[in-house]
Amino acid sequence: MNCIIIDDEKTSRVILKTLCDQTNLNVINEFSNAIEAIKYLNNHDVDVVFLDYHMPSFNGLDFIKTLKKPINIILTTSDPKFAIEAFEYDFIIDYLLKPIEISRFKKSIYKVTNKLVSPTDVTKQPEINKVFYINVDRRLIKIEIDSIYVIEASGDYIIIKTEEENYVVHSTLRKINNKLPDNMFIQVHRSFIINIKQIIDIQDNTVLVHKEIVPISRSKRSILIKRLDFL
Amino acid sequence: MEKPNLNYINSLAREDDSIKKILIDVIKTEFPEEKQDYYESFSKNDFKKIKDNVHRLKHKISILGLENGYKNANAYEHNLRVNSKDKSEIFEKTLTTISEYLKII
Numbered sequence: 001m002n003c004i005i006i007d008d009e010k011t012s013r014v015i016l017k018t019l020c021d022q023t024n025l026n027v028i029n030e031f032s033n034a035i036e037a038i039k040y041l042n043n044h045d046v047d048v049v050f051l052d053y054h055m056p057s058f059n060g061l062d063f064i065k066t067l068k069k070p071i072n073i074i075l076t077t078s079d080p081k082f083a084i085e086a087f088e089y090d091f092i093i094d095y096l097l098k099p100i101e102i103s104r105f106k107k108s109i110y111k112v113t114n115k116l117v118s119p120t121d122v123t124k125q126p127e128i129n130k131v132f133y134i135n136v137d138r139r140l141i142k143i144e145i146d147s148i149y150v151i152e153a154s155g156d157y158i159i160i161k162t163e164e165e166n167y168v169v170h171s172t173l174r175k176i177n178n179k180l181p182d183n184m185f186i187q188v189h190r191s192f193i194i195n196i197k198q199i200i201d202i203q204d205n206t207v208l209v210h211k212e213i214v215p216i217s218r219s220k221r222s223i224l225i226k227r228l229d230f231l
Numbered sequence: 232m233e234k235p236n237l238n239y240i241n242s243l244a245r246e247d248d249s250i251k252k253i254l255i256d257v258i259k260t261e262f263p264e265e266k267q268d269y270y271e272s273f274s275k276n277d278f279k280k281i282k283d284n285v286h287r288l289k290h291k292i293s294i295l296g297l298e299n300g301y302k303n304a305n306a307y308e309h310n311l312r313v314n315s316k317d318k319s320e321i322f323e324k325t326l327t328t329i330s331e332y333l334k335i336i
Contacts, residue, residue: 008287009287009290010257010260010261011254011257011258011261011290011291014253014257015243015254015294018243018254019243022245054283054286056283078286078289078290098290098293099290099293099294101242102242102243
């Protein structure tokens with residue numbers, strides 16, 4: 001596989017080059033700034049791009065927004081919160097936290113290899129993720145989507161309530177709603193999304209989900225009722 | 232105070248001394264430049280540049296195994312976002328520790 005490295009820090013580029021050499025990846029070029037890399041990519045095809053998120057003046061996100069053609073990107077960053085943001089972009093195959101560990105690097109390459117040998121079948125239904133990751137105090141925590149029963153907005157944060165634990169995350173209901181399967185979740189109030197499968201009963205303008213009573217907006221009630229299976 | 236180490240570099244080099252030398256040499260070259268950039272931006276009170284320089288330096292701090300130094304650098308970087316230089320002293324102590332270490336490896 002051919003790859004390029006984009007990172008303003010030479011030490012990072014040398015480390016990535018070392019890791020690539022050890023995994024038989026062919027580094028065909030490296031760049032200390034993303035603009036030069038974009039010019040290069042306009043005329044060359046590569047299998048994978050290692051992209052540093054945090055670069056002065058034109059960062060990794062600017063680079064992704066400027067791309068004209070799909071490309072496999074592995075994001076490298078020191079900040080897990082940027083890594084989370086990265087998954088909003090389809091081009092990002094994986095992220096690597098600096099300093100990059102060899103075993104983690106190999107997993108990442110495995111992901112790219114799998115993608116390259118199994119191109120997406122356009123007739124296949126898109127696979128719905130069963131999990132997503134949240135960033136809590138520099139820890140990336142895996143959340144099983146099935147286990148969520150309520151998500152509540154609280155100022156600039158959301159509280160993800162699962163059967164095991166509650167998690168407070170800096171995000172919005174709109175953002176998380178995009179990551180949830182439509183057939184399983186519904187927003188019943190401006191501050192609440194619920195898991196339909198965990199509804200126990202509905203009374204007037206409230207719904208009991210798992211063990212929590214959640215208000216239902218008048219406008220959302222009929223939508224919710226239509227989504228339920230009746231005898 | 233914690234001391235720098237080459238554990239990460241050794242794990243990357245996998246007993247290949249030539250790779251180890253390349254990695255150490257690049258840190259020895261880049262670190263003093265970044266440190267100088269940091270002090271220049273600090274003297275000019277250019278908070279955005281200070282933050283960028285701290286961000287670059289903190290990678291070297293983590294490569295050299297300074298876990299507490301890395302945490303302090305993170306906290307300092309966070310403070311700089313709100314134009315505060317709180318934690319600069321402890322961060323600069325870490326830079327001095329690294330400078331001394333790079334002289335002996």
